[in-house]
Amino acid sequence: MPEKKIRVLVAKPGLDGHDRGVKVVARMLRDAGMEVIYTGLRQTPEMVVTAALQEDVDVIGLSILSGAHMTLLPRILELAREKGLGDVVFLAGGIIPDEDVPALREMGVIGIFGPGASSEEIAGFIKEHVKKD
Amino acid sequence: MDLVDRLLSGDRRAAAQLVTLMEDGGPPARAAIATLYPHTGRAHIVGVTGSPGTGKSTLVYELAKEFRSRGKTVGIIAVDPTSPFSGGALLGDRIRMQKLSTDEGIFIRSMASRGQLGGLARATGDAIKVLDAFGRDLVMVETVGAGQSEVEIARAAHTVIVVDAPGLGDDIQAIKAGLFEIADIFVVNKADRDGADRTYLTLEMMLDMGEGNRGRDWRPPLLKTIALQGDGAVALADAVECHLAHLEGSGQLHERKMSLAQEELRRILGQELLDRLMEQVWTKEWDSLTQGIADRRIDPYTAADTLLEGFLGGVALEGAAEGGDHDPR
Numbered sequence: 001m002p003e004k005k006i007r008v009l010v011a012k013p014g015l016d017g018h019d020r021g022v023k024v025v026a027r028m029l030r031d032a033g034m035e036v037i038y039t040g041l042r043q044t045p046e047m048v049v050t051a052a053l054q055e056d057v058d059v060i061g062l063s064i065l066s067g068a069h070m071t072l073l074p075r076i077l078e079l080a081r082e083k084g085l086g087d088v089v090f091l092a093g094g095i096i097p098d099e100d101v102p103a104l105r106e107m108g109v110i111g112i113f114g115p116g117a118s119s120e121e122i123a124g125f126i127k128e129h130v131k132k133d
Numbered sequence: 134m135d136l137v138d139r140l141l142s143g144d145r146r147a148a149a150q151l152v153t154l155m156e157d158g159g160p161p162a163r164a165a166i167a168t169l170y171p172h173t174g175r176a177h178i179v180g181v182t183g184s185p186g187t188g189k190s191t192l193v194y195e196l197a198k199e200f201r202s203r204g205k206t207v208g209i210i211a212v213d214p215t216s217p218f219s220g221g222a223l224l225g226d227r228i229r230m231q232k233l234s235t236d237e238g239i240f241i242r243s244m245a246s247r248g249q250l251g252g253l254a255r256a257t258g259d260a261i262k263v264l265d266a267f268g269r270d271l272v273m274v275e276t277v278g279a280g281q282s283e284v285e286i287a288r289a290a291h292t293v294i295v296v297d298a299p300g301l302g303d304d305i306q307a308i309k310a311g312l313f314e315i316a317d318i319f320v321v322n323k324a325d326r327d328g329a330d331r332t333y334l335t336l337e338m339m340l341d342m343g344e345g346n347r348g349r350d351w352r353p354p355l356l357k358t359i360a361l362q363g364d365g366a367v368a369l370a371d372a373v374e375c376h377l378a379h380l381e382g383s384g385q386l387h388e389r390k391m392s393l394a395q396e397e398l399r400r401i402l403g404q405e406l407l408d409r410l411m412e413q414v415w416t417k418e419w420d421s422l423t424q425g426i427a428d429r430r431i432d433p434y435t436a437a438d439t440l441l442e443g444f445l446g447g448v449a450l451e452g453a454a455e456g457g458d459h460d461p462r
Contacts, residue, residue, distance in 0.1 A: 004157050005220070005245070030221035035245045040228035047234050051227060054234075054241055056149035084146055 006034045006130050008059040011048045012041050013076065016066035021115075025061065025093060025122065032123035045072060049079040058089060058130045065094040069104070077108050089129045093117070137168040140267055145240060148267045152242050155259035166259060172266040174390075176208070177377050179271060180286035182252060182312065183296030185278025188322040190229035191360040192296060192369075193275050197233055199370040200271055206238040208264030211275040212254055215245040222246075226275060240264060252276035252283030258397060261289065279312055287315035288396045291389055292376045294318045294369070297336065299328035313339065316353045318372045324357035324365070333357060351379055410444045418443070 010026050012019055019041055026036045037055050039047065052060050060080070064072060073092060080088060091111040092104060101112055111125050136154070139147035151169075154162050181189050181196075190211065197207045211226035222245035233239045242264075244254045253276060254260075264272045276286050287293055295316035313319075319340075321333045336355055354372050358365030380386035418440065425431040431439075 005247075007153075026223055030216060030223045031219045033220045035215075035222045035224060035243075037224045037227060037243050039234075040231055043231070044235075047231065050235050051241075053146055054149050055243060056146075056153045 006059065006126060007037065007055060007057040008034050008061060008126065009037045009039065009048070009052045009055055009057040010061045010063065011039050011043045011051070012063050013043045013045060013048055013072045014064060014066050014068045015042060016064060016068075017041055018065050019063075021065070021094065022061075022063040025063070028119040029123060029126070032119065032127075034123070034126070045075040045079050048076055049083055049085065052080065052085055052088060053083050059091060059126055060088055061091040061093065063094045064092065064096070067095070069094070069096055070100060073104060073109055074107055089126065091122075091125070135168075137165055137266075140169065140263065141172060143268065145237075148240060148263060149242070151263045152244075152256075152260045155256040155263060156244070156247070156254070158256065162256075162259065166262060169262060169266040173262045174265065176261075176265040176269050176272045177292070177373075178261055178265075178290045179273045179373055180276065180290030180293040181273060181296060182276040182279045182283065182286050182293065182315075183320075183322075184298070184301055187278075187296045187298040187301070188358075188360045189275050189278070189296050190226045192294075192320065192322055192358060192366075193226075193273055194230040194233060195358075195360050195363050195366040196369055196373070197230070197239060197271075197273060198363075199366045201233075201236065201238055203370065205270040206268065207240070208267065208269035208272040209239065209241045209275070210244055210257060210260050210264070210272065211241065212244045212246055212252065212257060212277050214277050215247045217248070220247075240267070240269065246277055250283075251285030252279045253285045253289060258289055284311060284315050288393065291380060291386065292317045292373055294320055294373070296320045296322050297332055298323045299326045299332045301332075317351070317376050318369070319353050319355045320358050320365075320369060321355070322358050322360050325359050329357065349385070350383065351376070410440065413444060414440050 008029055010022050012022055026038050029036045037051065037057065039051050062073065062076065069092065077090060090109045091113065092109045093113045096112055096114060104112060110129065113122055136147050136151055140151055151165060154165055181193050183189050193209060197209060200207050213222055213224045213226060215222045224243035224245060226243055227234065227241060230241055234241065242260065244257060244260065246254045249255045257274060261272050261274065274286060274290060276283060293315050295312060297319065298321065319336055321329055321336065323329065333355065340352060340355060356365055356368055356372060358369060380389060422431065422436045422439065426433050426436055
């Protein structure tokens with residue numbers, strides 16, 4: 001029978017070619033029963049938001065190791081809200097210094113997972129925050 | 134405004150949400166289909182299938198790009214497999230289609246097969262209707278990486294492209310039944326690789342023997358492409374348009390639409406009957422009958438008859454058992 005699935009877009013915005021981590025996360029979430037759309041490297045904020053819109057995702061997970069998170073994440077959030085994706089759950093991962101965390105949370109990136117975050121932690125967080133009726 | 138109205142006015146978010154609705158299924162999906170169905174039937178539906186790694190996604194991207202340059206709008210539905218263990222899926226077809234993703238004339242949607250065999254998802258047919266009603270001139274459907282019998286796409290598309298690549302098998306593979314029989318167009322992708330000529334010749338010999346004609350006055354064209362470099366995309370787009378013109382000119386488009394309609398109605402009826410039957414019997418006899426089958430006390434066909442009798446009533450079943458004999462006796 002048909003069933004509702006949590007759909008997650010994982011993307012690597014910006015000029016950053018390190019995708020081992022994001023692939024591991026994608027696999028973790030797949031194993032947690034979610035449908036994971038991976039769009040590949042070097043995505044512009046427009047590409048991320050367009051993909052999220054077309055794929056009708058519940059969650060957008062962004063992996064950034066380049067240090068450009070304080071530039072890219074606000075732009076992506078702003079575009080997403082413009083396109084009516086305000087109810088999507090935003091997560092970030094990669095290398096994000098502690099001092100940036102409060103500002104990102106303030107912006108609406110509600111989950112931030114650095115190296116060492118476990119599969120249970122990330123999948124659990126998503127399941128808790130996505131409401132599937 | 135209602136989702137379908139928004140779709141018809143060109144709202145991309147509504148298109149995306151409607152595809153999700155189709156995947157979730159149930160009465161809301163049916164109601165939406167009933168409203169949007171009169172607006173479907175205009176798109177040319179093109180299926181792209183072939184073994185994993187033959188370059189289907191890259192080819193779909195190149196083909197979509199070519200059709201965009203010809204002024205056509207394109208919808209793409211890319212199906213990837215669902216894990217039989219976790220129920221999750223990793224959908225990676227967009228990776229090959231990145232550069233198109235922000236073009237307003239392109240709409241790409243990834244779908245997980247959700248346990249459906251045959252190369253498509255259960256909701257793929259309904260997702261095609263959504264993108265058709267959305268006004269896309271072409272709807273391209275990329276199947277799960279197909280083996281030999283994932284031929285469902287032939288029941289959903291007007292034109293089927295089968296993609297092959299060098300090094301995947303000898304000439305016996307090419308004359309086996311299944312995938313190669315459903316092609317309207319053959320592509321040997323990765324034509325710059327070793328063995329491409331051999332693959333090409335093998336397919337050509339197969340076509341010379343009349344395989345793929347199925348009594349049609351259409352011999353599937355055989356094309357070489359190097360999708361990564363965009364080589365061959367123009368000729369492939371020409372072949373797709375040529376096939377549509379052939380279907381229209383020969384009256385076969387109407388025939389194909391009729392056979393698609395029959396297949397679809399039969400599939401829906403089968404599913405519907407099964408669902409309703411299961412609703413009724415699940416709690417009653419199911420457990421005892423399955424236990425009986427496992428213990429060899431009853432065979433599965435007799436068990437199925439027992440359930441059907443309860444569901445349809447003895448009279449209807451007797452008629453069916455007589456092999457469709459309508460004698461009222």
